[in-house]
Amino acid sequence: MESLIAIMVGVLVATSVYLMMARNVLRFIFGLVLLSNAANLTIFAAGGLTPETPPLIAEGADTVVGAANALPQALVLTAIVIGFGLFAFALALVYRTYQNLGTLNADEMRIAEPRFESETKAEETSK
Template identity: 50%
Template sequence: MEALFSVLVGALFAVSIYLFLSKHIIRVLMGVAILGNAVNLLIFTNGRLLREVPPVIAADEYTLQQAAANPLPQALILTAIVISFSFFAFLLVLGYRAFQELETDDTDEMRVAEPADEEAPPLGY
């Protein structure tokens, strides 16, 4: 089962990198979303896929008596979900504002060319 998840993580990383290399902002944003999911799945897979009992210690005991699930990957994934969603929302608004101002989503057309006939101002004080 972990081998299947490893292949899926590799495929998600490959798709996200392919989308990052696109010229269109919306594809780059989809690459960010897929990359966030790939990282979450990677953390989940590294935490081992086991069907164990929850890591809860009974009131009359001081240690766990049996093997339990590792809560650390779950906590990391929950944190990563919140961070990746807020990052994606910020990039979505940034891309939308760039589209409103420049009227294109192509990154090559978004570059602003400097006028060639004007002199650059001096850099000194």
């Protein structure tokens, strides 16, 4: 089962890197979400996938033998909540950026950056 999840994590990371290399900001956001899901699966698989009992300690007992590890599950649950908040914020930011600039292409969002000399020469010669 761990090998199947490792393959799935690899596919998710490869897909997220492909999406994050696009010039479209919305694709970048979706790649970021896929990357966070791949990290969550990695943490979950590193904790061990066992069909054991929940880690509940009986009254009067000191330890539990043969129980599932609750720490990776808690970490993944926290990461899912934080990732959803980041995704919602990023979508609102992308929407507001599209309203102001009228584009989602990262190359066309260069308001504060100076243009390169080759770009200005190419524009002058095309006129």
